[in-house]
Every structure is written in structure tokens, then in C-alpha cells.
Amino acid sequence: MLSAVEETAEELYEDAPCGYMSSLPDGTIVKVNRTFLRWTGLERDEVVGRPIASVFSPASRLYFEVHAARQLELEGAVHGLALEVDAQRGSTLPVMIDAAVKRDADGRPRLVRTTFFDATERTAYERELLAARRGEQAARERMALLAEIGLGLDEVRTLPQRAQRLAELLVPAAARAAWVDVGDERTEEPEAMAVSDSTALEPLLSARRRLPAPAAPLFHADVALLPLRVRDRVLGVLGMVGIPEAFAGDTVFLADLAARAATALENARLYDHERSVAHALQHSLLAADLPTDPRLALAPRYRSGVASLEVGGDWYDAFELAPGRIGICVGDVVARGLEAATTMGQLRSALRALAAAELGPAGVLTRLDAFAEQVPRGRMATVAYAELDLGDGGLRFAFAGHPPPLLVAPDGDVSLLEGGRSAPLGAARTTRPEAEVTLAPGTRLLFYTDGLIDRRGRSLERGLTRLLEETGRRRAESASRLADALIEAMLPREPHDDVCVLAVGFGAGTRFDRELGARAEELAPLRDELRAWLTGNAVVGHDRDALVFAASEAVTNAIEHAYRDVAAGLVWVSARMGDDGILLRVTDHGRWRPPGEVEDRGRGLLLLDKLMDDIDVDHEAGTTVTMRKHVTAPTRPRT
Amino acid sequence: MTDASVEVEHGGAAHVAHFEGDLDIATVPALQREVLAGTDGARIVVLDLSDVGWLDSSGLRLLDDLARTYEARGAAVRVVAPADVPARFTLDISAWRPELVVGRMSDALAG
Numbered sequence: 001m002l003s004a005v006e007e008t009a010e011e012l013y014e015d016a017p018c019g020y021m022s023s024l025p026d027g028t029i030v031k032v033n034r035t036f037l038r039w040t041g042l043e044r045d046e047v048v049g050r051p052i053a054s055v056f057s058p059a060s061r062l063y064f065e066v067h068a069a070r071q072l073e074l075e076g077a078v079h080g081l082a083l084e085v086d087a088q089r090g091s092t093l094p095v096m097i098d099a100a101v102k103r104d105a106d107g108r109p110r111l112v113r114t115t116f117f118d119a120t121e122r123t124a125y126e127r128e129l130l131a132a133r134r135g136e137q138a139a140r141e142r143m144a145l146l147a148e149i150g151l152g153l154d155e156v157r158t159l160p161q162r163a164q165r166l167a168e169l170l171v172p173a174a175a176r177a178a179w180v181d182v183g184d185e186r187t188e189e190p191e192a193m194a195v196s197d198s199t200a201l202e203p204l205l206s207a208r209r210r211l212p213a214p215a216a217p218l219f220h221a222d223v224a225l226l227p228l229r230v231r232d233r234v235l236g237v238l239g240m241v242g243i244p245e246a247f248a249g250d251t252v253f254l255a256d257l258a259a260r261a262a263t264a265l266e267n268a269r270l271y272d273h274e275r276s277v278a279h280a281l282q283h284s285l286l287a288a289d290l291p292t293d294p295r296l297a298l299a300p301r302y303r304s305g306v307a308s309l310e311v312g313g314d315w316y317d318a319f320e321l322a323p324g325r326i327g328i329c330v331g332d333v334v335a336r337g338l339e340a341a342t343t344m345g346q347l348r349s350a351l352r353a354l355a356a357a358e359l360g361p362a363g364v365l366t367r368l369d370a371f372a373e374q375v376p377r378g379r380m381a382t383v384a385y386a387e388l389d390l391g392d393g394g395l396r397f398a399f400a401g402h403p404p405p406l407l408v409a410p411d412g413d414v415s416l417l418e419g420g421r422s423a424p425l426g427a428a429r430t431t432r433p434e435a436e437v438t439l440a441p442g443t444r445l446l447f448y449t450d451g452l453i454d455r456r457g458r459s460l461e462r463g464l465t466r467l468l469e470e471t472g473r474r475r476a477e478s479a480s481r482l483a484d485a486l487i488e489a490m491l492p493r494e495p496h497d498d499v500c501v502l503a504v505g506f507g508a509g510t511r512f513d514r515e516l517g518a519r520a521e522e523l524a525p526l527r528d529e530l531r532a533w534l535t536g537n538a539v540v541g542h543d544r545d546a547l548v549f550a551a552s553e554a555v556t557n558a559i560e561h562a563y564r565d566v567a568a569g570l571v572w573v574s575a576r577m578g579d580d581g582i583l584l585r586v587t588d589h590g591r592w593r594p595p596g597e598v599e600d601r602g603r604g605l606l607l608l609d610k611l612m613d614d615i616d617v618d619h620e621a622g623t624t625v626t627m628r629k630h631v632t633a634p635t636r637p638r639t
Numbered sequence: 640m641t642d643a644s645v646e647v648e649h650g651g652a653a654h655v656a657h658f659e660g661d662l663d664i665a666t667v668p669a670l671q672r673e674v675l676a677g678t679d680g681a682r683i684v685v686l687d688l689s690d691v692g693w694l695d696s697s698g699l700r701l702l703d704d705l706a707r708t709y710e711a712r713g714a715a716v717r718v719v720a721p722a723d724v725p726a727r728f729t730l731d732i733s734a735w736r737p738e739l740v741v742g743r744m745s746d747a748l749a750g
Contacts, residue, residue: 520665524642527661527693545728552695556664604696607733 019095019116025109027051027069036116041088052114057092058211059220060084065207066223066241068099072112076101082119084220094119138246142253145173150260158275159268163192166238166261172196174257176242177204180228180265183236184213191236204241213237217255222248226258230266278312278341279304285345291320294535295390295441297505299480301487305451305497313340313381314449315348316502319355324390327355330402330447330502331384334424335377343377347425351385361385361398361420362434368400369432372425379426384447386417393439393506398432400425403450403464408482410442412475414468417445441507441537444479446471451499452490466490478513479505507537511576518559518569518588526573527552537577543631546611547575547582553604554586554625562590562623581613581630592619643691645670647677653748654681659690662698662726671701675708684709685747687719688726698726699735706739717747 019036023029032047060083068078077100085093099114152169163180170178171194179190186209218225222243228235290298313333321327333343350371354364372378386397401424404416419435453463470489483503512533516522534544563569572587614628643660709716718740720727741747
């Protein structure tokens with residue numbers, strides 16, 4: 001009759017004073033005892049089949065995955081780990097766990113047995129201890145950390161930068177690892193992350209992806225999951241693992257830290273948003289078609305400031321006033337963000353409309369004054385406006401508070417456009433002055449906004465002197481190369497302000513130089529540019545067609561043959577206007593293939609031979625085809 | 640970016656392929672496939688280059704290939720290139736099969 005009073009092994013297991021749980025090596029729970037179910041109020045089928053990590057509350061789960069899972073894998077057992085189990089109706093139960101891996105005869109992990117001890121009392125004791133330990137010293141440390149984080153976050157402006165800075169400021173002072181997730185979606189990688197001990201990285205990343213977004217701060221031992229909340233919006237989550245003893249459990253401090261971080265990140269988000277809207281608006285305005293004419297090369301460039309709200313107010317514009325007459329404009333509104341972009345758009349449209357009325361540059365700016373008075377932020381905008389007659393090279397110009405554009409003469413002489421200067425918009429009392437100059441074919445003009453010459457801590461005058469020097473070094477460049485090279489030379493890698501540059505080439509000049517990728521789609525633009533250059537030099541009709549054809553064929557050869565086995569090659573095309581005609585040269589660095597080697601190769605070369613007066617093919621290193629052609633037209637244009 | 644297209648029209652006995660844009664190595668391969676697909680089974684094929692902005696040796700190679708293909712099938716081929724268009728410049732300097740080149744569409748359709 002012993003069996004009637006003696007408990008069976010099964011009953012011992014089920015009603016033991018501890019919770020028991022068995023899981024597979026992958027974490028799936030296969031068995032759980034009644035004690036555990038009674039503590040948590042869960043049904044057996046709610047537990048069996050779930051991953052073991054999921055029985056813990058979120059912060060605790062992270063702690064389990066980072067510490068326990070790894071230790072189990074390495075050492076086969078963990079002892080006395082303090083965790084929190086998610087019980088029914090949102091309550092939690094503090095526990096201590098022991099876990100051990102059971103292996104089969106071959107030593108392969110078969111099961112993990114986990115024992116849960118009720119730790120309610122122990123936790124209460126620990127809390128008291130912690131409270132006692134908190135002294136003035138710790139309080140001072142906390143204040144210092146908060147101050148450091150506040151200052152550090154102020155140094156950067158955009159959301160990604162601030163999130164990353166936050167993580168870096170927290171590690172290692174306040175955590176061994178910290179990360180920021182933005183938004184509700186759990187992306188593969190967090191928005192920002194810093195880790196002092198990279199071995200913790202992998203379990204952390206995988207654990208992080210499975211965590212729900214917490215509605216309230218969650219803490220467990222040295223883990224904290226802090227919603228980043230600003231008013232009623234949750235921006236994301238700040239996660240911290242390995243919080244040092246001095247801070248761990250100080251939920252008030254950690255929540256305060258999260259609140260400050262959230263405000264800083266929210267400001268960054270608003271800042272990013274306004275910048276992107278301002279830029280979008282500005283780009284939509286700048287994208288308009290520019291006039292095309294063979295006697296004119298326009299190279300607009302726009303570079304946006306990196307970490308500043310000083311965006312959206314710069315603009316360039318060029319438009320046809322009448323056949324053969326072009327209006328050219330660059331301007332800058334003194335305002336920030338959206339407001340600047342809106343004002344810029346209004347001034348730009350007004351200037352176009354006034355220009356169409358044929359008032360001349362001074363007349364246009366005088367009338368623009370009246371308009372600027374009525375537009376918020378229109379006052380104190382600066383504008384450089386010029387009208388170019390492509391027939392005789394006559395350039396009339398007026399500058400309202402704007403630094404004078406540069407003129408690079410065909411012989412390379414660099415100067416500033418003189419005269420025509422007056423106060424910014426809305427600040428002039430009388431009629432504005434204008435000035436005039438006649439451009440020789442081959443002249444290049446450089447219009448720009450002051451971001452090009454105004455670097456912080458340096459005077460405008462010094463910037464202008466430097467611009468003249470840098471331009472002098474590139475006096476032989478075409479308009480578009482000049483624009484690129486000057487932006488490269490004048491601006492820091494991450495310019496603070498926006499910059500607009502509009503380089504203008506008139507009458508094409510005596511030199512043509514292009515570097516192009518050895519790709520079929522580069523051919524058509526090359527032909528257009530060479531045709532325009534030849535036209536600018538009064539080479540027209542059959543001569544022009546022949547030269548364009550010759551250049552296109554030589555480049556086609558380079559693409560098809562020299563670079564046949566190469567993904568990315570470069571081809572250089574140059575043309576020079578000489579006294580006895582045009583010298584055309586096409587160079588590649590690809591592999592020379594004799595005409596016989598490739599089917600149909602001969603025809604292109606044969607045609608060149610027929611069209612040019614003289615051809616020389618040099619294939620020492622790559623291939624250089626040099627061609628000469630006498631042209632019948634005069635070498636100076638007068639179109 | 641080079642842009643080119645071809646549209647094949649079936650009128651009476653002839654298939655007329657109107658080319659537009661630049662014929663160079665960027666565009667020729669796709670055009671060739673398109674023309675051949677559109678002229679399958681044609682007895683007379685007219686290749687109209689009136690609106691072609693550029694024709695180079697890649698374009699000539701296309702004309703070679705097309706003419707050879709049609710002739711092998713026993714179909715007649717004509718190329719239309721008026722005197723003042725860019726394609727005519729290339730056809731003339733290369734002396735590309737003058738017997739197939741005509742200046743007007745009506746000449747091409749007259750056979």
C-alpha cells in the first residue's frame with residue numbers, strides 16, 4: 001500500500017518546488033512542469049513548442065540570449081542567472097535559473113534542462129542593497145554623463161549622425177553595447193550601434209531583431225530597453241546591454257537619459273525633414289531646361305551643404321530672351337530651409353518674367369527690387385544677372401549685392417567683371433547701374449554664389465583672391481571642366497553651405513578636350529559637343545560633318561576593339577584649331593588589335609583615311625589616332 | 640544618351656522600316672532585332688533613313704547585314720536617304736551599295 005501514499009516520480013516532477021523545463025538544442029520547449037505553469041498562470045500548450053527565450057520578459061530575454069545562450073553553448077551549463085519570466089496578465093515573476101546541456105552517447109547536445117527558482121524575495125533584497133549603495137558619488141557621475149551626452153549630441157545635426165553619436169557616447173561609460181532602432185520596423189542592422197566587446201555583437205544582433213518595440217522602459221539586471229518618446233510619439237528604441245553596476249537598476253536615471261536622447265533625436269529628425277523638403281523644392285526648380293546653342297556651353301553645378309540648414313536659397317538660371325540672346329542669372333536668398341527655397345522660387349520666376357520684358361539688366365534688377373519688397377525674405381537677396389548676345393559677344397550685366405563673376409579670356413587672362421555693382425535687393429535707393437563688355441570667342445564666365453568663396457573664418461576678399469588664383473591655374477579648361485575643377489579646389493569635402501556655380505563658355509574656344517568612358521552611350525553627347533565646338537569656330541558644312549564622323553569612328557574603335565575585354569576604359573578626344581586647320585586626336589589605353597584581327601575593322605579606318613588629310617596611328621601604349629584636316633572656313637567665328 | 644527607334648509599316652507589297660535617331664554601336668543591336676522581327680516574310684523591304692540623325696560604320700554594318708539577309712530570302716531591298724540628311728553623308732563617303740540607295744520614298748516604292 002506504499003504506492004498510495006508515496007508520490008510517483010511523475011508527481012514529484014510536476015509539483016516540485018521549482019519550475020522545470022526541457023528544451024531542444026535549438027531552444028524549442030518540449031516539456032514543462034506544473035509548478036512553472038502554476039507560477040505563470042499559463043497553459044501547458046501555450047508553453048510547449050515555443051522558444052525558451054520567449055518565456056522571459058523582453059529585457060530579460062535579451063539578457064538571456066546574450067549571456068546564457070552563449071555560455072550554454074560554450075560551457076554546457078549556467079548557474080544562478082537572475083531573470084524575469086513573463087506571466088499571465090502582464091505581470092512578471094523574478095526567477096533564478098540553472099540550466100545544463102544533456103548530451104547523447106556521442107557527445108552531441110540532446111536536451112537543455114532548465115530549473116526555475118522563485119526569486120521574489122531575493123530580488124527585493126537586492127533592490128534594497130542597490131538603493132543603499134546609491135550615494136552622492138553616483139549622482140555626480142550620472143550628471144556628468146548626461147551633460148557629456150547633451151554636448152556630444154549637439155555637435156552633429158542629422159538623425160543618423162546623432163543616433164550613432166548617442167551609441168558611441170554610451171559605450172563604454174554606460175553600457176558594453178548600445179544601439180538605436182528608429183521606427184517600428186526591425187531592420188537587419190540597427191540605425192546606430194556601438195559595442196566595446198565585439199564577441200557580444202552577434203547574439204545581441206539576433207536577439208534584438210526578435211524583440212517587440214516596448215511601450216514603456218524595460219529593465220533587467222544590466223539590460224535596458226528604453227522607448228525613445230517625445231510627447232506622444234515613439235521615435236524608436238534605445239537598447240543598452242552590460243550597464244555597469246553604478247547605473248544598472250537606476251531606472252529613473254536611465255529613463256531620464258532616454259528622454260533627453262529622444263528630444264535630441266526628434267530635433268534631428270525635424271531638421272532632416274526640413275532640409276530634404278527644401279532641397280527637393282530647390283532641385284525641382286533648378287532642373288528646368290537650359291537653352292542650347294552651338295555658340296554657348298552652360299555648365300551648372302550645385303553642391304548642397306552637409307550639415308546646415310543654410311540650404312535651399314541658392315539658384316542659377318539661364319534662358320533665351322530672343323533668338324541668339326541669353327539671360328544668365330545666379331542668386332542667393334538670405335533665409336533658411338523651406339522659406340529660402342520658396343522665396344528663391346518666387347524671385348527666380350519674377351526675374352524671368354521681367355527679363356522677358358526687355359528691360360535690360362539694370363532695369364530688371366530695379367524692378368525686381370519692388371517685387372522683393374513684397375516677398376517674405378526677398379529683401380537682402382543677392383543676384384547677378386547678365387544678358388549675352390551670342391551674335392556679337394556683347395555682355396550687359398548688373399549685380400545686386402552679389403560677388404562679381406569671373407571672366408577667363410581666350411588667352412587665359414583671368415579677371416572679375418567690373419562695374420554694374422549695387423546693393424542687395426530691396427536696399428537700393430535709386431536706379432541700378434549696369435556695365436558692358438564684349439566677349440571674344442573662347443571666353444569663359446564663372447557665375448557663383450558666395451558659398452564658393454566664403455569659408456568660415458575667412459574673409460570674402462581672401463576667398464575671392466583664392467578663386468582668382470585657382471582659376472588662373474586652369475585657364476585653358478573648358479567651361480564644364482572649369483566648374484568641376486573649381487568646386488573641387490575651393491570647397492571642403494563636406495561644404496557647410498550650399499553652392500551654385502554656373503560656368504558659361506562662349507564661342508567654344510580654340511581647344512576642345514573631353515575625357516569619356518569607353519561606353520557606347522557616351523558617343524552621342526561627344527558628337528553634340530564636338531559639333532558645337534566646331535560651329536563655334538565657324539567650321540561648318542562638310543568639314544564639320546567629316547571631323548565629327550572621324551572622331552566618332554575613332555572612339556567607336558576604342559570601345560569595340562581596344563577595350564573589348566575591359567569593363568571600364570577611358571578615351572580622350574582633343575581638337576585644336578590651328579592656322580592650317582583642325583588637329584584631332586583620339587587616345588585610348590586599351591589593347592591594340594591589328595585591323596586583320598577583327599572582322600570589318602577596316603571600314604572605319606578606310607573612311608577616316610578618305611575624310612582626313614592626314615592620319616597617324618600610334619600604338620605604343622594604347623592607341624593614339626592623330627588626324628589633320630584643312631578647313632575652308634575662316635578660323636575665327638563671326639556667326 | 641543615344642536614342643533611336645524604328646517603326647515598321649506594312650503597305651501593299653512593301654514593308655517600310657522608318658528609322659529615327661542615331662544609328663551607332665549604342666543602338667544598332669536592338670534596332671537590328673526589331674527590324675528583322677517586323678519584316679519577317681516581306682517581299683520588298685524599304686529602309687527609310689530620312690529621319691536618322693547619325694549613321695556611322697556600325698550603322699553601315701547594320702545595313703550590310705539587313706541587305707544580305709533579305710537578299711538571301713529573295714526579297715528586294717531599298718534604302719531611302721534624301722540628299723540633305725546626315726545618313727546620306729555616310730552612304731556617299733563610303734560609297735555604300737549605290738544601286739540600293741534612292742533619294743525619295745516614291746522611287747523606293749516604284750521598285
